[in-house]
Amino acid sequence: MILVIGATGKIGGEVARLLVSTGRPVRALVRDPSKAAAHALARQGVEPATGDLGDAASLDAAMQGVDRVFLVSAQDLRQAELQGNAVDAALRATVGHIVKVSGIAPSVSPGGPAEIGRQHWQTEHRIEESGVPFTFLRPGFFMQNLLETAAPMVSKLGLLAAPMGGAPIAMVDARDIAAVAAEVLTGDSHHDRVYDVTGPRAFGYEELAAVLAHATGQRVRYVSMPPGFAANVLRRQGKPDWYVEHLVEMAELFRAGAGATVSTTVRDLTGRPPRTIESFAAEHARPFTQEGVPQLLHTAARFGLTMVGRAASVLRAR
Ligand SMILES: NC(=O)c1ccc[n+]([C@@H]2O[C@H](COP(=O)([O-])OP(=O)(O)OC[C@H]3O[C@@H](n4cnc5c(N)ncnc54)[C@H](OP(=O)(O)O)[C@@H]3O)[C@@H](O)[C@H]2O)c1
Known part of the structure; x- marks a missing residue:
């Protein structure tokens, strides 16, 4: 059992x-x-x-x-x-x-x-x-995180706002982590082993925005926020302090390159390549797609967020 x-x-x-x-x-x-x-x-x-x-x-x-x-x-x-x-x-x-x-x-x-x-x-x-x-x-960073953290703003405003700078991150589909776990749980050769589990390649958020744009057929622009700015936004949304601190700590780690290393664990243990961000985006295009947002509202919101992006750039430049 x-x-x-x-x-x-x-x-x-x-x-x-x-x-x-x-x-x-x-x-x-x-x-x-x-x-x-x-x-x-x-x-x-x-x-x-x-x-x-x-x-x-x-x-x-x-x-x-x-x-x-x-x-x-x-x-x-x-x-x-x-x-x-x-x-x-x-x-x-x-x-x-x-x-x-x-x-x-x-x-x-x-x-x-x-x-x-x-x-x-x-x-x-x-x-x-x-x-x-x-x-x-x-x-590594789960692709599924994007459904919670990125899809709402991408679908409403066409903006991918994140505190990751230009860091390359080897995002992994959570289903591939599960596939590795199932292999380990049903095999006998994995005792006292440690496996890093990542996707097939590392990419930055600029490229992620392009992948989401391709999957949705709509414009998606990356707005890079300093971690401190993102923390203020999250606090204003009512997120608990420990959660905000956790996201800031992880963002600092990723910005320092901690998510860039690619492992071969998924292929080694399951015999097939890990899922790509392109296939994840194609499969989950709907939550990222702008539907039913009146164009005027959309344009106004985009303008507002552009101002947020500018404010972030000013803060970053300080
Ligand atoms: N997100 C990332 O990018 C990332 C990257 C690397 C590592 N990780 C690690 O992955 C883990 C999260 O994995 P996940 O995203 O699969 O989790 P998840 O979707 O948030 O699911 C958490 C599961 O834990 C259960 N659970 C929570 N508290 C429990 C309790 N007191 N007793 C019994 N069950 C409890 C939940 O049950 P209920 O349905 O009852 O809530 C749910 O089944 C964390 O340890 C995180 O540090 C995450």
Whole structure:
């Protein structure tokens, strides 16, 4: 039995689906079994185990008869504490293999510049100390992030606003991370290994704007914002301080080139190349496409954002 933790999320959902397709018994830890994503798992044949990473008893129950655990959870200031509970439960249940989704490689360090990266390191360290065989997957920036962070403004204003400067980033499709995880969970040659998981090439946001323009058939312009400016925008949107700080820390890392390295893990482990940004954009063109926005409104909004872009350039020049 394989237990998938985080199965209602971007990577975990695809991991569960791929494992079920191999005919293996799969269980998923779900916090809220009434959620649509939990129903979808049950329909695919995944056995639900209601529980929470904050509740040790529910983890012990979920790990009964489990030999392998896939571990991913949301970016959260309690991530190390919550994932540590899963490691302790795996040890009690004498689980034979933990596969953990970690952070982007340069961020995973005890004294690293990003809080979430330091927390990933703490969990990796706890797993290594537990003696349970492990595999750590250290993915790059997910292409799926763009659906949340970029699509709303691209579709409304034709603007791709981000604090990434001109940094090349080897973005990866979360489904490819899941494909690597499924291979690791069903194979026997990945114990105590660490894999960086990226897309096939690194590209900057100028090029990303061109890819999105091609996919949507509309103009998309990149507005590069200094991280501090982006932080102010996010704070005004009501985002919590820790989240804003996390995004700024990650933006600084990417601007310093931390996301540029390309790995061959997807091809090496799955036998096929990772998905490209072009195929991702073509497949997800709709959320990036300007639909039903009256032209006048659109033009006015574009003018307003151009002013934002100019303000960012002035700040940057200071
Ligand atoms: N985004 C990136 O570019 C990037 C890059 C490298 C690494 N990462 C790492 O990837 C991870 C996020 O992966 P993802 O995007 O697949 O996650 P996600 O889509 O946000 O899903 C998070 C999953 O964790 C579950 N979860 C959260 N808190 C839980 C709890 N207390 N108990 C049980 N389950 C809980 C959620 O369940 P519910 O449905 O109940 O909420 C959901 O299934 C983070 O560790 C992040 O640092 C992200």
